[in-house]
Amino acid sequence: xxxxxxxxxxxxxxxxxxxxxxxxxxxxxxxxxxxxxxxxxxxxxxxxxxxxxxxxxxxxxxxxxxxxxxxxxxxxxxxxxxxxxxxxxxxxxxxxxxxxxxxxxxxxxxxxxxxxxxxxxxxxxxxxxxxxxxxxxxxxxxxxxxxxxxxxxxxxxxxxxxxxxxxxxxxxxxxxxx
Amino acid sequence: xxxxxxxxxxxxxxxxxxxxxxxxxxxxxxxxxxxxxxxxxxxxxxxxxxxxxxxxxxxxxxxxxxxxxxxxxxxxxxxxxxxxxxxxxxxxxxxxxxxxxxxxxxxxxxxxxxxxxxxxxxxxxxxxxxxxxxxxxxxxxxxxxxxxxxxxxxxxxxxxxxxxxxxxxxxxxxxxxxxxxxxxxxxxxxxxxxxxxxxxxxxxxxxxxxxxxxxxxxxxxxxxxxxxxxxxxxxxxxxxxxxxxxxxxxxxxxxxxxxxxxxxxxxxxxxxxxxxxxxxxxxxxxxxxxxxxxxxxxxxxxxxxxxxxxxxxxxx
Numbered sequence: 001x002x003x004x005x006x007x008x009x010x011x012x013x014x015x016x017x018x019x020x021x022x023x024x025x026x027x028x029x030x031x032x033x034x035x036x037x038x039x040x041x042x043x044x045x046x047x048x049x050x051x052x053x054x055x056x057x058x059x060x061x062x063x064x065x066x067x068x069x070x071x072x073x074x075x076x077x078x079x080x081x082x083x084x085x086x087x088x089x090x091x092x093x094x095x096x097x098x099x100x101x102x103x104x105x106x107x108x109x110x111x112x113x114x115x116x117x118x119x120x121x122x123x124x125x126x127x128x129x130x131x132x133x134x135x136x137x138x139x140x141x142x143x144x145x146x147x148x149x150x151x152x153x154x155x156x157x158x159x160x161x162x163x164x165x166x167x168x169x170x171x172x173x174x175x176x177x178x
Numbered sequence: 179x180x181x182x183x184x185x186x187x188x189x190x191x192x193x194x195x196x197x198x199x200x201x202x203x204x205x206x207x208x209x210x211x212x213x214x215x216x217x218x219x220x221x222x223x224x225x226x227x228x229x230x231x232x233x234x235x236x237x238x239x240x241x242x243x244x245x246x247x248x249x250x251x252x253x254x255x256x257x258x259x260x261x262x263x264x265x266x267x268x269x270x271x272x273x274x275x276x277x278x279x280x281x282x283x284x285x286x287x288x289x290x291x292x293x294x295x296x297x298x299x300x301x302x303x304x305x306x307x308x309x310x311x312x313x314x315x316x317x318x319x320x321x322x323x324x325x326x327x328x329x330x331x332x333x334x335x336x337x338x339x340x341x342x343x344x345x346x347x348x349x350x351x352x353x354x355x356x357x358x359x360x361x362x363x364x365x366x367x368x369x370x371x372x373x374x375x376x377x378x379x380x381x382x383x384x385x386x387x388x389x390x391x392x393x394x395x396x397x398x399x400x401x402x403x404x405x406x407x408x409x410x411x412x413x414x415x416x417x418x419x420x421x422x423x424x425x426x427x428x429x430x431x432x433x434x435x436x437x438x439x440x441x442x443x444x445x446x447x448x449x450x451x452x453x454x455x456x457x458x459x460x461x462x463x464x465x466x467x468x469x470x471x472x473x474x475x476x477x478x479x480x481x482x483x484x485x486x487x488x489x490x491x492x493x494x
Contacts, residue, residue, distance in 0.1 A: 020181055020335055021363060021494040028434065047185065049211060049268075049330070053363065055433045080286075080296040082242040084398045084407040091242030093294065109439045109461075111429060113268050113284070117213050118187060118328040121290035123266050127429075127441050132394070132461035136409065139396045139459040141242075143296035145289035170434035172361070174494060176209075176332060178182040 021051065021174040028170045033059065033163040039173050044153040049176040050114035054158065055169060056102055062164030063101040066112065067157040068122040069150055079124075079144035086136075099126045099142045106131045110142075114156070120149030181332045183208070188327040191217040194316035195329050202310035207334040207367055207427075207491060208271040212257060212283075212315060215264045217324035220317040222256030225269070227279040227303060227310045232318075234305045238445075238455045240400035241287075241297040249400035251453060255301050257283040260322075264289050267297075270427055270443070271313075271331075275342070275369045275487040277306030278449040280425050298400075300445035300455045334365070339490045347373065347480035350473055351488050358469035360432045363493040368426040368474060372418040373483035380482065382415040382428065383473045384438050385466060392463050401454040413460060415442070415474060422447045430472070436465030 024042050044050050056064065065074060077097030083090050102108040112126040128140035158171060184197045202208060214223055224232050235255035241248050258267045267285035274280055280302050287295035313331070317323050341351045358364050372378040381388060393413035399406050416424040426444040433439055444456040472490075476482050 019494060020491070023494060026361065046328075047330075049332075051363075053431065055431075055435070057435060078292050078294045080242055080244075080294045082240075082247070082296050082298075082398075084396055086396070086409045087407050089247055089398065089405050089407045091245055091247050091296070093244045095292065107433065107435055107437070109431060109433055109441075111431075111441065115211060115213075115266060115268070117215070117264050117266050117289055118326045119215055119264060119290075121264070123286045123289045125268055125284045125286060127284075127457075127459075129396075129439055129441060129459035129461055132437060132439065132459075133435075135394045135411075135463060137394050137396045137459050137461050139398055139407075139457065141284070141296055141298070143284065143286040143294065145286055145291070145294050147290055147292065149290070168434055170360070174363070176181060178332075 019177055022177050024173040024175055026172045029165055029167055033166045035162050036157055036159040037171050039156040044175060046116045046118055051174045052112040052114060053172045054100060054110040056108050057166040057168045058102050058164050059105055059166050060161055060164045061104045062160040063098050065097045065159045066099040066124060067097060068146055068153055069155050071148060076148050077144055077146050079142050082141040084139040097144055099124055100128050103131055107133045116150060120151060122146040122150060181335055183333055184331040186329045188323055188325055190325060191321040192323050193320050194314055197313040197331060200311050202273055204273045204275055209332045209334060210269040210271055211330040212269060213266045213328045214258050214260045215324045215326040216260035216262055216322050218322045219262055219319060220260045220322040221319050222254060223258040224255040224316045225257050225281055226255055226314040226316060228307055228312055229314060230305060235301055235303050236451050236453045237299050237301040238400055238453045239297060239299045240405060240455060241295060243295045247405055249403055249405045251402045257281060257299055258285055263291055272425060273310055274425055274448060275485055277308060279303040279307060280445045280448045282443045282445055298455060300453060302445055302448040302453050304449060334491050336492045337489055338492045341488045343482055343484055343486040347483045349479050349481060350475040351482060352471060352473045353490050354471050356470050358432060360434055364430045365491040365493060366428040366430060367489045368415060369487040370416055370418050370424045371483035371485040372420060372422055374478055374481055375420060377417060377419045378481035379417045379477040380415040381413045381475050383413060383475060384469050385471055388473060388475050393460055395458050395460040398457045399454060416444055423449060432469060436467060438462040
């Protein structure tokens with residue numbers, strides 16, 4: 001914790017800084033592409049709010065699942081998408097846990113808020129910028145939910161198609177400091 | 179400094195939940211997580227500052243329900259709507275520099291079911307406040323905020339820099355001496371006032387690169403029942419028509435590949451009955467390992483008016 005200054009056009013004020021997020025884990029893919037990454041060894045209760053920042057490079061067109069607590073059955077989740085591609089605005093609902101997708105040889109940035117409802121359902125709200133290296137960024141929103149309940153989150157798995165998570169991909173999981 | 183200000187769990191079915199003893203000032207940014215486990219249809223659950231009435235608000239929404247996209251503007255306040263299940267919304271809460279209470283939310287409606295709905299909302303008050311001492315979450319239907327509903331209020335604490343435009347309008351605002359690397363998360367809150375004679379187009383640049391063609395953006399807008407989108411070879415932030423204001427919350431990220439990305443949520447023409455919702459997804463075509471400077475620039479000379487306020491937050 002330190003003392004920072006900020007400008008107010010001539011009026012100097014002081015602000016005591018404190019961290020808003022704490023990093024739980026930072027995973028970077030090196031060496032070779034992988035199919036999945038896993039966060040474990042943490043506990044997020046109903047009190048907690050998580051944020052996952054996923055930057056995915058891929059050489060393979062892939063969608064990506066976000067799974068809670070090793071429940072890898074995709075039909076145990078529903079997601080509602082809103083997509084905007086140039087002048088096209090569309091939506092659909094799917095019986096899975098997709099939170100991002102990307103075409104081959106491009107990149108996607110997905111920022112997800114992850115939260116248990118007070119009665120234990122796992123929810124995600126993800127803002128996606130897709131295909132941005134090809135200079136055709138799409139905007140995707142994925143708001144999803146599990147249909148099973150948990151008392152806490154202790155594991156998150158991001159899963160793509162085989163080797164769909166390329167070298168240089170990075171996943172940062174944060175918790176809001178209470 | 180604690181970030182969690184309030185955490186209330188509802189122990190019996192109620193019509194409203196009051197968060198009191200608050201001290202929300204104009205320079206601050208707050209986040210709420212509103213989880214409503216409904217006891218019957220809640221209708222549009224209102225978020226009201228300082229016990230003001232819902233008629234003093236407008237909200238603009240866009241939703242996706244399966245393949246159906248819809249939008250509208252209503253003379254009330256809402257962030258959550260639950261038809262009998264549970265809904266959860268993450269809500270940014272802000273008192274603008276001219277005192278309007280503005281909130282922006284993303285909602286997972288009907289969580290835990292097969293009919294999850296996505297909703298984005300921007301809210302504005304048409305009345306002003308010098309500070310906010312209480313917030314009320316209120317259902318229009320009696321006792322429909324059910325047992326187990328939960329309201330959490332956080333303060334986004336670490337503001338690293340701020341510019342308030344005073345004295346005369348300016349063309350550009352710079353934040354210098356920054357150290358935004360690939361491991362950092364930053365947020366810029368731009369409260370843009372246009373008191374020129376025409377529309378002001380503002381742009382967001384990094385490391386002195388304000389060349390529009392070095393960025394691509396995709397936009398989504400909802401203006402009453404009109405929904406639109408488009409892709410532009412530019413680094414837009416907001417376009418503010420004469421005599422109006424806009425509040426833009428921007429997440430800034432240097433991707434691991436070095437491309438700069440930013441994503442915005444905007445309440446355009448806040449404080450008015452003409453409120454609209456805008457979102458941007460933007461990426462640079464160049465790469466960098468570090469952002470040391472970010473700039474907001476108007477295409478029009480002195481287009482950033484007196485009363486504009488720009489606050490830069492470091493999340494980590």
